[in-house]
Amino acid sequence: MTSSSKVSLSYRDAGVDIDAGDALIDVIKPYAKRTMREGVLAGIGGFGALFEVSKKYKEPVLVAGTDGVGTKLKLAFHLNRHDTVGIDLVAMSVNDILVQGAEPLFFLDYFACGKLNVAAAADVIKGVALGCEQAGCALIGGETAEMPSMYPDGEYDLAGFAVGAVEKSKIIDGSKITPSDVVLGLASSGAHSNGYSLVRKIIEVAQPDLDGDFHGKKLADVLMAPTRIYVKPLLALIESLEVKGMAHITGGGLVENVPRVLGKHLTAILDHSKWVMPPLFTWLQEHGNVADAEMHRVFNCGIGMVVIVSKENAAAALAQLTAAGEQVWQIGEIRARAGDEAQTQVI
Structure with missing residues (x-):
């Protein structure tokens, strides 16, 4: 056989659809545009995204965080629900950098799959954009990778990272926490994005009807509730009174995350x-x-964020956060x- 009679192979024949990737970019551009904020010089479309740090900072310190969604994605695949995991992705990073007093500035995502389903991917990225809106940060770039045979059909993986800034003199590192300070707990919206390997194991054992009623909602809706983003109310609190420490309650729960900000x-x-521990x-x-x-150790058990303030500021902090729409309790003290007793004890 001569070379001229051989079949001409394309990237599509190998399993990669460039046109689908282009179509996804066209779909998500308007959603990314809604997240634009001061500082964005060049967003989606270039080889790199440009962002100028505001001159309101005299000594800006950049704070970065990265994370994924974990095995909550397996539940999303099972339910064919992709509209909330993008919010989870943003929340896990912006809440992490928030605890050091940082204002999230921008976010980038990484979406990887075996075969690109434009509709499902668009739902995911729309969720990412919504999470960025809730956090006040710009979605200025990302990457969609179609890699045949790397992932099972219908599955994908997500990762992302956020960059924020804080004035050097206002970094919150827990160093000012002293005995008699008060611990406030802000309600979570559910299991957030932690412990889902155990959640799925329990579902496997219990065999519940995921579409059945669960305290007025579908159990599936409760399980897929997106992670709460605490950025705006807590940045406002930091501006109005001294916040001595914060802890994002993720993997490890209260007992392993609160000690991260304690001497x-x-x-x-x-x-x-x-x-109140949610149902x-x-x-x-x-x-x-x-x-x-x-x-x-595994779950947040109803507390998604911990805030530590002085006893004198506790009532004011609780009142301000409640007025901002948060459900808050005074859950303990320092x-x-x-x-060698444990650094966090739940009694």
Whole structure:
């Protein structure tokens, strides 16, 4: 056979559809445009995105965070629901950089799949844009990678990162926390994006009707509720009073995340009777026969963000956050640590 009679192969024959990728960009551009803010010099479309740090900062310090959505994606695939995981993706990074006092400036995402489903991918990126709007940061770029045979049909992976800025003199690092300070807990919107390997195992064992009623909602809706983004109310709180420390309650729960902002000489004593554990966590504990200690290490158990303030500022902080639409409880206090006791104790 001569070379002229051979079949001419294309990238599409190899499983990559460039036209589909172009179509996705066209779909998501208007949603990304809605997230534009001061500082964006060049966004989606270039080889790199340009962002100018505002001159309102005298000594700006950049704060960066990166994360994914984890195995919550497996539940999204099972339910064929892709409209909320983009919010989760943004939330996991912007909430992380927020705890150091940083204002999120911009976000970039990475979407990888075996075969690009434009409709599903568009739902995901629309969610990313919505999360950026909630956080006040710009979606200025990203990457869509179609890699045949790397992922099962209908599945994809997500990663992203956020960059923020904080005035050097206003970095929140927990160094000002002292005994008698008050611990406030802000309500989560559900399991957020942590513990879903255990959630899926419990579902496998319990075999619930995911479309069935669960306290007035579908169980599927409760399980897929997107991670709450705390950026705007907490940035406003930082401007009005001294916030000594914050902890984003992700993997590791309260017992492993609160110590990350405490000096070795301090411990946080949290009273579980001071907040309401949502029905989802009660259901998971009962159907999985999960021990209390395991619940506190795996799940947020209803508290998505912890804020530590002085006793004198506690009432004002609680009132301001409540007025901003957050559900907040005074859940504990900081004490001097005795010996090698745990740095966070849920009693």
